[in-house]
Amino acid sequence: xxxxxxCVKQSIDINSLxxxxxxxxxxxxTLQFRIGDADLCAVEEAVRIKENNGGKVTLLCAxxxxxxxxxxxxxxxxxxxxxxxxxxLVRDAxxxxxxxxLAALSVLAGQPDIILCGESSLDDSAYQVGxxxxxxxxxxxxxxxxxxxxxxxxxxxxxxxxxxxxxxEVELPVVVSVGLEIxxxxxxxxxxxxxxxxxxxxxxxxxxxxxxxEKLSSLVKYCDIKAIKVxxxxxVLSGSLEEIASMLLSVLKSDGVIQ
Amino acid sequence: xSSALIYAEDWEHxxxxxxxxxxxxxxxxxxxSHRDLIDIKVAAKNGASEIITHRLEPIPTYISRLLxxxxxxxxxxxxxxxAKKNVREIFGRAAQRMGKACVNNCNNIDIAEGIVRIIRPIxxxxxxxxxxxxxxxxxxxxxxxxxxxxxxxSVEEPLITEIDLKLKRDSIKLVDKKTTKRSEVDLxxxxxxVGVGRGFRNKEDLKLAEELAELxxxxxxxxxxxxxxxxxxxxxxxxxxxxxxxxxxxYIAVGISGQIQHVxxxxxxxxxxxxxxxxDAPIHKESDYSIIADLYxxxxxxxxxxxxxxxxxxxx
Numbered sequence: 001x002x003x004x005x006x007c008v009k010q011s012i013d014i015n016s017l018x019x020x021x022x023x024x025x026x027x028x029x030t031l032q033f034r035i036g037d038a039d040l041c042a043v044e045e046a047v048r049i050k051e052n053n054g055g056k057v058t059l060l061c062a063x064x065x066x067x068x069x070x071x072x073x074x075x076x077x078x079x080x081x082x083x084x085x086x087x088x089l090v091r092d093a094x095x096x097x098x099x100x101x102l103a104a105l106s107v108l109a110g111q112p113d114i115i116l117c118g119e120s121s122l123d124d125s126a127y128q129v130g131x132x133x134x135x136x137x138x139x140x141x142x143x144x145x146x147x148x149x150x151x152x153x154x155x156x157x158x159x160x161x162x163x164x165x166x167x168x169e170v171e172l173p174v175v176v177s178v179g180l181e182i183x184x185x186x187x188x189x190x191x192x193x194x195x196x197x198x199x200x201x202x203x204x205x206x207x208x209x210x211x212x213x214e215k216l217s218s219l220v221k222y223c224d225i226k227a228i229k230v231x232x233x234x235x236v237l238s239g240s241l242e243e244i245a246s247m248l249l250s251v252l253k254s255d256g257v258i259q
Numbered sequence: 260x261s262s263a264l265i266y267a268e269d270w271e272h273x274x275x276x277x278x279x280x281x282x283x284x285x286x287x288x289x290x291x292s293h294r295d296l297i298d299i300k301v302a303a304k305n306g307a308s309e310i311i312t313h314r315l316e317p318i319p320t321y322i323s324r325l326l327x328x329x330x331x332x333x334x335x336x337x338x339x340x341x342a343k344k345n346v347r348e349i350f351g352r353a354a355q356r357m358g359k360a361c362v363n364n365c366n367n368i369d370i371a372e373g374i375v376r377i378i379r380p381i382x383x384x385x386x387x388x389x390x391x392x393x394x395x396x397x398x399x400x401x402x403x404x405x406x407x408x409x410x411x412x413s414v415e416e417p418l419i420t421e422i423d424l425k426l427k428r429d430s431i432k433l434v435d436k437k438t439t440k441r442s443e444v445d446l447x448x449x450x451x452x453v454g455v456g457r458g459f460r461n462k463e464d465l466k467l468a469e470e471l472a473e474l475x476x477x478x479x480x481x482x483x484x485x486x487x488x489x490x491x492x493x494x495x496x497x498x499x500x501x502x503x504x505x506x507x508x509x510y511i512a513v514g515i516s517g518q519i520q521h522v523x524x525x526x527x528x529x530x531x532x533x534x535x536x537x538x539d540a541p542i543h544k545e546s547d548y549s550i551i552a553d554l555y556x557x558x559x560x561x562x563x564x565x566x567x568x569x570x571x572x573x574x575x
Contacts, residue, residue, distance in 0.1 A: 096359075125384075161345060167434040234543070236549045236551065241552060
């Protein structure tokens with residue numbers, strides 16, 4: 001029986017976010033939230049480990065205005081319960097604060113054998129919460145895992161880095177971060193969604209995890225957020241394929257790429 | 260003076276990391292690196308006054324513990340590294356241990372009135388996040404876009420300090436490593452790039468794109484699924500948020516839908532042409548010229564026309 005914790009973040013849905021063309025700042029009225037793709041891969045991997053080895057999957061989430069329905073969508077993949085801190089103090093959290101809250105939640109949820117995280121969040125792309133949680137709990141970490149196998153009290157992980165592929169072996173407990181390559185999360189069936197609606201989402205008051213003030217104080221502050229706007233011509237070339245190809249050649253010629 | 264500690268996993272960009280640190284007004288410049296990697300001449304020429312070496316295997320959990328030790332002794336203002344997977348893990352762990360700020364993949368870094376300010380891609384890469392880092396030291400990994408040029412004073416002979424520490428070890432073992440051959444092409448320098456995406460049904464079909472690239476004296480790049488999921492092309496051909504950021508004269512996106520994470524990598528391309536049969540594909544909005552056509556029908560026509568014309572690429 002393995003106790004598996006999975007960290008998930010209620011992230012800004014980057015696909016629905018729009019920006020103001022004058023200020024280039026995000027338009028807050030277009031803000032929508034969902035669990036990030038890498039986090040969903042982490043949940044899927046946890047559920048597969050549970051299916052092969054037996055165990056329990058607990059989701060951990062820290063943030064502000066957490067919507068239990070969004071947590072339940074991730075639970076529908078096959079998680080058993082969830083521990084959530086939803087507090088205004090975590091609203092502008094950096095990864096130092098997230099890691100502190102998630103590590104404390106993991107302790108509260110009980111002795112994990114494996115903690116799984118997405119390698120980076122959909123919105124903040126900070127690439128560090130997994131390793132930070134590992135350090136906070138004094139556990140080994142393995143990031144960018146593309147294949148994971150649990151054998152008795154060990155994991156064997158395949159890890160893709162810039163110059164190659166590593167095979168690592170480590171005894172449990174361990175913190176593992178995964179990217180999109182590791183699996184394709186299943187689409188929950190109606191039955192699974194219904195089952196998830198009855199599962200427990202434990203909202204934990206921030207006071208209950210007893211973190212000192214400095215562990216809740218962000219070290220990285222946003223000064224501004226601006227869309228990167230590139231002026232493109234947006235010309236659609238139309239006609240028969242022959243005609244389009246000729247037009248494209250004249251474009252390349254007038255552009256000076258070919259002569 | 261505030262010093263910079265540069266953690267180097269490989270030495271390819273040591274000159275740039277040193278000049279960037281010098282441009283920030285940091286001094287002295289200290290390098291922390293594996294014993295077998297160090298190149299004293301490069302370090303001296305680019306102004307490093309000390310190289311601290313270790314002999315650890317490349318396991319981030321272990322290296323981070325040694326890094327914490329080095330930081331406690333040298334008290335740098337900034338710990339700087341390249342935005343690579345191992346470096347980010349090492350920095351994240353060490354920053355947590357020391358209760359410090361860490362930011363990754365920065366495109367710009369500055370220090371003004373003692374405050375470190377960075378710009379990094381957020382929200383899928385469609386936005387710049389401008390952030391200030393509180394406290395000291397701070398951990399920063401940078402992308403090549405953040406490299407600064409600066410006339411560094413060379414050092415006659417950097418001090419070499421070997422750190423030999425009894426380290427707490429977990430059970431992590433590196434069982435095997437398959438090193439992938441680096442391709443000879445550096446996408447971030449290429450002038451003409453043909454990008455391939457999920458619109459290609461088979462690996463063999465990439466030949467069409469290769470042929471087009473060849474005719475234009477260009478090279479092939481791809482979106483993330485092609486290199487990461489399908490492994491049709493090596494990782495260093497991946498254009499996008501977590502891959503290469505190109506600044507080519509011409510980029511032709513073929514069968515690429517244009518997810519935000521890909522588009523961030525092509526923002527600095529001069530002319531962008533999209534070939535995609537889906538009129539609603541977001542790539543069309545990110546292009547100068549759009550061709551709404553099936554790549555399997557259009558590419559052969561284009562290749563034939565290009566061959567028959569006397570037109571040749573100015574690059575080559």
